Amino acid sequence: MTSTSPDRRPTLADVAARAGVSTALASIVMRDAPGASTATRERVRRAADEIGYRPDARARLLRSSRSRLIGVVFGVQHAFHGDLLAGLYDAAEEAGYELALSAVTPGRGEQRAVESLLRDRCEALVLLGPSSPTAHLADLATRLPVVVVARSVRSAAVDVVRTADDEGMHLALDHLVALGHHDVVHVDGGRAPGAAERRRGYREAVRRHGLVPRVLPGGLTEDDGAAAARTLLAGSLPSAVTVFNDRCAVGLLDVLRLAGRTVPGDVSVVGYDDSRIARLSSVDLTSVAQDVGQLTEFAVRRALDRLDGVPVEQRELVVRPRLVVRSTTAPPR
Amino acid sequence: MTSTSPDRRPTLADVAARAGVSTALASIVMRDAPGASTATRERVRRAADEIGYRPDARARLLRSSRSRLIGVVFGVQHAFHGDLLAGLYDAAEEAGYELALSAVTPGRGEQRAVESLLRDRCEALVLLGPSSPTAHLADLATRLPVVVVARSVRSAAVDVVRTADDEGMHLALDHLVALGHHDVVHVDGGRAPGAAERRRGYREAVRRHGLVPRVLPGGLTEDDGAAAARTLLAGSLPSAVTVFNDRCAVGLLDVLRLAGRTVPGDVSVVGYDDSRIARLSSVDLTSVAQDVGQLTEFAVRRALDRLDGVPVEQRELVVRPRLVVRSTTAPPR
DNA sequence: TAGTCGCGTACAAGTGAAGGA
DNA sequence: TTCCTTCACTTGTACGCGACT
Structure with missing residues (x-):
């Protein structure tokens, strides 16, 4: 026997033999099916414990047509x-x-x-x-x-x-507009799942409020957000930004703050996902939460x-x- | 037939029947084992493709004693x-x-x-x-x-x-001391895996350089780092800090910067893990990398x-x- | 005469060895 | 030797049936 592997993994047959019953009965006990006396159950269970038996998921699923x-x-x-x-x-x-x-x-x-x-x-x-x-x-x-x-x-x-990612963006925009923002830029998620819906939701909401949409290429990582922030800083800074997701928003926040802009003083930022990072006391990012x-x-x-x-x-x-x-x-x- | 489930999932026997060979031979072909002619291989493969056969991992593993x-x-x-x-x-x-x-x-x-x-x-x-x-x-x-x-x-x-987490901390300390730091605080990871070794490595390295160790309770999240930073700000700020991991370091960085301290101007910070977050251009954290x-x-x-x-x-x-x-x-x- | 309890055994979907042409 | 088939085997489940109260 090698250092680790005992001779063989115990099977139902081993349990049955040890308990002095048939494998069929042992099977019944192991899966709590009806058809065994309490005494037998006890005995079979003890035998199983003693030899450290674990049912083989594969064999079990092989037999039953459903794998669950x-x-x-x-x-x-x-x-x-x-x-x-x-x-x-x-x-x-x-x-x-x-x-x-x-x-x-x-x-x-x-x-x-x-x-x-x-x-x-x-x-x-x-x-x-x-x-x-x-x-x-x-x-x-x-x-x-x-x-x-x-x-x-x-x-x-x-x-x-x-x-409903479009609705999420509506919520974000409604919130920003209610606060008095008129110039809201969206930092996009490119081809990431959900990005298209969020972009569309942003556009709809902005138009509904009679504003002009402006979408900036972004991505899903902090670096993408950082790059977007640099683009913003190089041009005209909006009063608020909605970002594809929280990670991207955090990168954006970092660059804005390093550049001496305050959030939410100079710019308001809304993320998406309500991820753990958004909840951090030091980030404390307004965000759209998925349930x-x-x-x-x-x-x-x-x-x-x-x-x-x-x-x-x-x-x-x-x-x-x-x-x-x-x-x-x-x-x- | 329901909308989704076809009558039955095809088995090796189905493939064999369709190709006009035994299941054993079909098995040989499906697992690329030696013992079948090229023509037969071709035929069996085509049959398998036609009926969309996938080998059943469970049956396969059941038979061979090794599950790989x-x-x-x-x-x-x-x-x-x-x-x-x-x-x-x-x-x-x-x-x-x-x-x-x-x-x-x-x-x-x-x-x-x-x-x-x-x-x-x-x-x-x-x-x-x-x-x-x-x-x-x-x-x-x-x-x-x-x-x-x-x-x-x-x-x-x-x-x-x-x-070698202790060695990682030695590297960090050697680097900081070489830069001229004499007052290095370690923000601890508590009971997280690796925290004890890192703490020990920090203590060893500090003593080896003839300095005085000072360990602050921390944790593995950004919030823990933020809390540690507040503790530091409330007392005497060291010239450098080593932190249990990058996440914690990021939280610490945030709070230090929000408090108007510059990094690395006022304080140098070393993280641990070289995680994606450390590599972000906006974070750009010196960190101990695990391979x-x-x-x-x-x-x-x-x-x-x-x-x-x-x-x-x-x-x-x-x-x-x-x-x-x-x-x-x-x-x- | 019922139930309850337990057994034998035919599977499930493959693999591998022995053997035939 | 090459190519192929037959058959025993993996572990556990489910069914039909017999043997007891």
Whole structure:
């Protein structure tokens, strides 16, 4: 025997032998199915504990046609995905499902991540902010239910659960305009999931208030925000800025402050996501919050509805955002 | 047939039937094993493509005694774990292994995360900065090889791959002293993984330079750093500060700058992790870098060595850090 | 005559060794 | 030797059935 591996991992048969029962009965006990006496249950359980038996998830799932497994593809870079994962675990557990995770990394594309989940026999897939082309997603959806979270997809094949990003921008603009701002620039997220909706929402809201939209290229990282800030400083500084997300907003804040501008004194700033960083006392960023609990709950429920063949009227579930006002917004001076 | 689920997922038998061969031969083709003619391979592959066959990972692993699966427990909150995951995927792939991920969330403890991996028949476990008590880890290690990353564990049972955090602090102090600093405060990480080593390294290095150590309670978040900065501002400001990690350092920087102190003019600051945030142009924080590539490569290699029964001389693999000097450190004035 | 409890055994979807042409 | 098939086997689940109260 090597230093670590005991001869063999104990199986149900070992438990059964030790308890002096058949494997079938041991199986019944292990999964709390009806059909065993209390005394036997006791005995089998003790035997299992003694030899450190753990049911083999694979063998178990192999036999039963349902895996009760939901595959989740997430990006290791995105802090927000971490929050979503937490919510998904809760929602899945509630429904008696497990999660199979597969990460997208710089060296491992979405395709690969999905492939591995398919081999794992997941019943449904939840994709967090996927970047695959719509056709790909639609193709995938012919195999199994696919729920896309935090990105909108123009396809009748996949379900989408997302935040009403346009409404989020409306909230931001309404807030700024109510404070008295007339010159609000939007720092864009480019092709990031949700960026198009936020941009559109910004444009709509600005026009609705009779103002002139002005969109600056940005991105999803602090550096993108920093670059946008430099652009702003080089030209005419608006009285307020809405930013694609919090990370980008933080980079923008940093550069503005280093340049001697005060926030919200000289400029008001609104972020998006209400991420942990926005809540920091030293950042304290006004931000549009996505309802993680609803997003994840809906995503899981929708996946299960599809599996159960429950008729679904609308393919897209849109969760309402809310504005969290903190100290980076104030009336212009 | 319901809207989504086709009658049944295609199996190897379906492929074999369609290609007119035995399942065993189809199996050979699907896993690129020797023993099939090119023509047959072609035919089987086409059949598989046509019916959209995907091998069932569970059945496959059930049959072969080895799962070629490494379980990884990570925290959804830790950005650094994301980097590690990316490295682990690469290292595992290199070795012909797959990763099974299990996340620790606010609602899902380490125990649960580990349990699910055990049921998945992982051959070894890699735990990223685990918080379980040592006894727990040791107990786990009696079942299968356990490699702890980024935390040191006082147990002969588990392997550890970590950065030489004490050396990292030596590098930081050497750098600061070389710049001419004599009064360096350390903002501590409390009970976070690695905090004790960093604190110790700081104390050693300070004494070695004939200076007086001064440790301030801190933590791992920006807020903790902000609080520490306020403490510093309320008392006597040192000429330099070393901080447990970058996040904490950023919080500290923010508060110092908001209070009108310049960095590195009034105070030099050194962070730890060389995280993305440290590299931001607007932060540009001098920081101790952990070598993610080495950490992850070593972690996987060590796990596999254990599995293969390769004799291992030292239980702890310590990776050397390096100091990345940026613009938050300068000679005192 | 019912129930309850427990057993034998046919699977699930693959793999690998032995053997035939 | 090459290519292919047959058959035993992995772990656990589910069904039909018999044996007891």
